Amino acid sequence: MNSILLKTLTIILGLIALGFGFWLAINQQRNTGPLISEEVGIVYPQAREIGDFQLVDFDGQPIDQQRFKDKWWLVYFGFTFCPDACPMALNDMKKIKVLFDEKIAQQVDFAFISVDPARDTPDRLKQYVQYFDPDFLAATGEMSDLQELATRVGVVFVVPENPENQNYVVDHSTFMLLWNPQVNLQAIFKAPHKPEDVVKGVKKIIAAF
Amino acid sequence: MKQIVFQHHPGNVSSIVRGILNRLVIISFLFGSLASISFAQAENEVLSIKSPWIREAPPGIPTLAAYMEITNITESPISIIGVSSSIAKMTELHEVKLENEVMKMRKMADITLNSGQTLELKAGGSHVMLMGVQESFKQGAEIEIIFELKDLPAVKVMVPVKKDS
Known part of the structure; x- marks a missing residue:
């Protein structure tokens, strides 16, 4: 009788140990897995260096990388005459800001960088971005400076050189970029941006770096 | 008489x-x-128009995008040969393609919808683009869009302006 009890107990303990082993293995895999899934975006384990840059903010004041220091920034490159992708991205940013818990919200700011300085004057940019959220920053700059900055952060845009009229469209990347407090590129979020996914991603990235 | x-x-x-x-x-x-x-x-009544809306634009922005589902409810193919609106200097059907994560908008060629076929214009994709809009239209306003059809009378649609959800 005792030996049967002993065997049963051994089997039960064995099964528990096996289950615990599986749980540990799965958990470990989860911890070492990517911070965000491939559909959501890409995290650079070593942040990509952005370097020095020059822009003009929505008050017409020159700004450089120092303006972005000591905070995490979600940055979107676009143009205000864009009727679809840009307002959608800015609306997503607005939702993301609301969804952040207080601790994260204090660490993250938002910026819209216009790649269409010919039409996007500082005044227009201010009106535009503040329609979405009064705390959002907007900036633009010299075309050559914008080209260089975009290239460094992996953003592509094409402004027609001699447009037939003022209603031209600009092809552009739809990434939402995450810059770290040293003003280097830590991650990109792909469109369509699901606010909940970006919020989870940003939280994990801030915790990890 | x-x-x-x-x-x-x-x-x-x-x-x-x-x-x-x-x-x-x-x-x-x-x-x-x-x-x-x-x-x-x-x-x-040759086209059925479902869920039409125009995204409210920030102040001073002269471009608007209109979305809707357009279905040919006749037995024969229908060609959309033009689109217009009195509030815009230029109105075009734009197709949107995401190529290597780069958003490209281009004017669509004339579209032929076969019997029962639907043209889906939705946020983040193809749309009617209204350009050179001088007035600011807020949520609750309605804008008329006219589709010109080949060999058929034009179809007028009243499209409500809404904020993005």
């Missing part, structure tokens, strides 16, 4: 009968006209 002229001669029975007949002719003529008008309206 002569037979519908009403001639009334009091006291003359045959003329009274003729009068009644003439009235009947007039009434049936009127009904016929009404029927033919409503028939013509039914003939115009």
Whole structure:
């Protein structure tokens, strides 16, 4: 009788140990897995260096990388005459800001960088971005400076050189970029941006770096 | 037209009968006209438009995007050969392609919808683009968009302006 009890107990303990082993293995895999899934975006384990840059903010004041220091920034490159992708991205940013818990919200700011300085004057940019959220920053700059900055952060845009009229469209990347407090590129979020996914991603990235 | 002229001669029975007949002719003529008008309206319903909306734009932005589902509800193919709106300097159907994560908007060529086929214009994708809009339209406003069709009368749609959800 005792030996049967002993065997049963051994089997039960064995099964528990096996289950615990599986749980540990799965958990470990989860911890070492990517911070965000491939559909959501890409995290650079070593942040990509952005370097020095020059822009003009929505008050017409020159700004450089120092303006972005000591905070995490979600940055979107676009143009205000864009009727679809840009307002959608800015609306997503607005939702993301609301969804952040207080601790994260204090660490993250938002910026819209216009790649269409010919039409996007500082005044227009201010009106535009503040329609979405009064705390959002907007900036633009010299075309050559914008080209260089975009290239460094992996953003592509094409402004027609001699447009037939003022209603031209600009092809552009739809990434939402995450810059770290040293003003280097830590991650990109792909469109369509699901606010909940970006919020989870940003939280994990801030915790990890 | 002569037979519908009403001639009334009091006291003359045959003329009274003729009068009644003439009235009947007039009434049936009127009904016929009404029927033919409503028939013509039914003939115009060649496209079904579902869930139309225009995204409210920030102040001072002269471009708007309109979205809707357009279905050909006839038995024959229908070609959309143009789109216009009186509030915009230029109106175009734009297709949107995401190539290597780069958003490209281009004017669509003329579109032919086969019987039952739907053209889906939705946020983040193809849309009617209204350019050179001078007025600011807020949520609750309605904007008329006209689709010109090949060999068929144009279709007018009233599209409500809404904020992004």
